[in-house]
Amino acid sequence: MTYDLLIRSGTIVDGLGGEPYVGDVAVHDGVIAAVGAVDGDAAREIDATGLLVTPGFVDLHTHYDGQAIWSDRLTPSSAHGVTTAVMGNCGVGFAPCRKEDHEVLVDVMAGVEDIPGVVMTDGLPWTWESFPEYMDALDAGKRDIDVAVYLPHSPLRVYVMGQRGADRAPATAQDLAKMRALAKEAIEIGALGFASSRLAIHKTESGAQIPSYDAARGEIEEIARGVVDGGGGLLQFVPDIPAGGYQPVLQTVFDVAEEVGLPVTFTLVVANTGEPTWPDAITMVEKANSRATAGSVVTAQLLPRPIGLIIGLQLTANPFVLYPSYREIAHLPLAERVAEMRKPEVRARILADKPGDGHPILYVAQAWDWIFPLDDDPQYEPDPSTSIGARARARGVSPMEEAYDRLLDNEGQAMLLVATSNLENNSLDTVGQLLHREDVVLGLGDGGAHYGMICDASYSTFFLAHWARDRKSGQFTVAEAIRELTSVPARVAGLGDRGRIATGYKADLNIIDHAALRLHKPVITYDLPAGGRRLDQSAEGYIATLVSGQIIAENGVPTPARPGKLVRGRKPAPVSG
Template sequence: MADFDLIIRNGEIHDGRGGTARIGDVAISGDRIVAVGSVAGRGVEEIDAGGALVTPGFVDIHTHYDGQATWETRMAPSSGHGVTSVVMGNCGVGFAPCRPDQHAMLVGLMEGVEDIPEVVMTAGLPWNWETFPQYLDALDARRLDIDIAAQLPHSALRVYVMGERGARREAPTAEDLAAMRALTAQAIRAGALGVTTSRNILHRTRAGELAPSLHSPEDELLALAAGLRDAGAGVYQLIADIFGDADDELGLMRRVAEAAGRPLSFTLLQMATGDEDGWRRYLRGLEAANADGVRITGQVYPRPVGLLFGLDLSFHPFALHPSFRPLADLPLPEKVAAMRDPALRAKLLAEAPADSNPFVMQIVEASTASYVMGNPPVYDPAPEDRLDARAARAGVSVAEFAYDRLLDDEGRAILFLPGANYRDGNLLAAAEMCAHPNAVLGLGDGGAHYGLICDASFPTFWLEHYVRDARVGGGVALPEAIAALTSRPAAAVGLHDRGVLAPGYKADLNIIDLAALRLHAPVMARDLPAGGKRLSQRADGYRVTIKSGAVTYRDGAATGALPGRLVRGAQPAPA
């Protein structure tokens, strides 16, 4: 008779806390780790991890699977990169609470802010909820490949309470503030992990209208904080005004965190324009706040937060040109055939983009400053490889050069525009932010930006680029790198029951062949509801991923096991 359900043998065990690695075994019974070290006895199943790393499952605290979790079982692309737990509902956007007559408004908001096609959400969302507790109940019934935790989104809450006044960003009344406070506390008590908001002026509907949470007065942000204080639990997530003054934004965040009496985290990036010292000012402000006992954490990203362009993606240099719009929904081979017509080529090269959304216009106009991504993908390209530099060497305009590159590989070529975290043409600023004691890795954005961004693969990039190949600075020590993907993000949001390989913790693990780890270029797949498209990105080197004691992936292939569940609220560490 077996003593354990599963034993992993002979692996290089990394405990997730940054401790020294050791060769040994991990024994699992049910959904918990029961022994680590030299394990006697037998398992129903035993896996030889010789020559491989054994790590806790990775935790991504910044995703947008709010919709995807209701219509499918695999939280890809995150689950293909060793992630076993995610937090969603970030940036103040999501699908609950929502009255029946507000469905279209939230769909329109998510289409613009998170680049999820309207047709996908219309076909995929079951809308078997109205209140946030009902949304949690709907998620509770789901069976998934990873665990999910949900947060209350401010924009949805604002419209739920204020109706059209909220959508028009009118000032709230005292009654509105009281209702938002009460509903925040209700959501936390029902199992929301926190509440989220956005002050980012780039967050707009597809038509260019600002997200409802934008320009909310401080007393409204403090009402959400008061709801956390009333519930005595939860975290506050915020994306700051990216064009605002760092000291002003930090001052606001401190007041919010102090009012809540709860941890606050925010998106921290080196912006491509504006104050070149802004990210360092944020780091100094983090240090000062935490020294004063105010818990504020920066969510950081280890590579450029970049945009992807291609003929089959959401945007490219000619996507908004009048003569391209009739081609937009054609199958890729037909687009390629049409664009190879010299007459259409001349027409498109002579036109200019046009759209009502200023952010979309900025995206397309900036796309000619991008790079050919290649495969394997290059996320730290050299300046001389930028399209305009290559066009100058070729003696053609950048528009002509971009046009021809988009047709490479039968139209499957992808252009990469490094945005945030690449202002200096290197990743040294990103490395410094990632190493800061008051920062935590995140910002994978899985479940969103289906045709524009594919950043959920960052755990693989982190291990490949910063650890194995040590291509940034002096590299990152492997135990520290594992902790940055596991216990630290988990603790930042109160999920103290995971991210560590020790008895009593969740049996979420990865077996990784570090030498074989390889990130592939993103590709477009048509596997969403209503035939919608999304970028996916696979990786080699993940031998086995285990979620709650069940093997979910072997060599990147799903086993069919769906042990993932909704996590309601913060979780204590094992006794």
């Protein structure tokens, strides 16, 4: 037989955790046609001797809702082996939305996801109003990887209730009936499920709580029933973790899910300090799953490295961004600002100042013992002795002075990592223990959001390099790591046609030089609409990434291929697989 592509003599990692083995993978018409010792020819052959051949990665938590409209490349994710990205997380997005509510949703996304308003107003054509029309807009676009979408709660609420929804007024019986009907419609035309958030720091750019923040149990239940009416799907939820642990709101969602028979996936974090709250969450998950029917299983999503921010003089946040004395010069071009900051009198004035009002997330830029330099070899499990606090103590200066000086490194282009969570006991040990659990899955990379503060969409590369190669304790085998990046998230999302190397499965594949896998330092680019700024991050070690059998990147260089599609609805596993 003649195939479209034949990958020869690679170390096949099947995605299910099976022992890797050397063999061939043949691709025809976008699917895996043969695996093992394959006879035949192909339009192209790739020699993968000594390289891993894996399924494409599935990222459960992204925010490419806008970028998937204005761009044909979903980077950083597609540069890190991701071939399917799930959007609409945290209950925020751009549909459904009436024309008069465009500014409301822009305000939400600018505040919650750090996407500049001008990027959205210039980058989005707003050719849709309903959620089905937005799905059609996605379907019409060309992009490098596949996308799937949740129905987001905040746009739904505003669409049904108008300003009352934005103001978080209680929903009436009529409102609830409309939400249920629209949820049913969304599932029927291909939404993977429904997403919502109760996180207190999820605020609009104008400072208000997001529309979904304190939605009542009855509202969650009616929307969930709409999901059931439409054929079922996944409930994604962000609890208000800093405001008092995972009870009782998360329990309410678990109870609703159990009652209607739907699975749930939610955000889990491990606090750096204080009384741990994650054990309570795990206990809740265990109890929920012990009672679960076939349709209602709970999973916690956890990032395999610290959740945090990247700060610097060119980015959204730095330790002085709320200081009036710094704001006086913040508008200056970088070189001029650096020159000003190096003046002794300016330095003294800024260091003696006090912060003004601003978004709550900006205040974490002074968590001195959890702020670390981020250099050309970025460390995401950093040595505590390298923190700004520790460096300041060693120098005999204040942490503010040390931070000020480090921000001026590299002519003001220095970046610092603020590790806000996941470093319990100054290590990732707890994170590793949790990720070995079947009810905890990888997620929270946030690709497509937090453009000026976060670049965690590269977590797949970090996980495979750090946890399955470099780390000496709590390590994952390569087979285990690939399973966590492929078949596990595919299963959670309900996408049974991918995440595995077997005949009949979608030919989303990676060819990886595991020994050479390396993350580069994040860089600032200005490739968003209206010249908007974002953080991007690349890697070495990806020899090729394929989507539907087409190579979208080779040796870190993107190709012209744009085979990515909108995934409409859950997918069964191939019969032949």
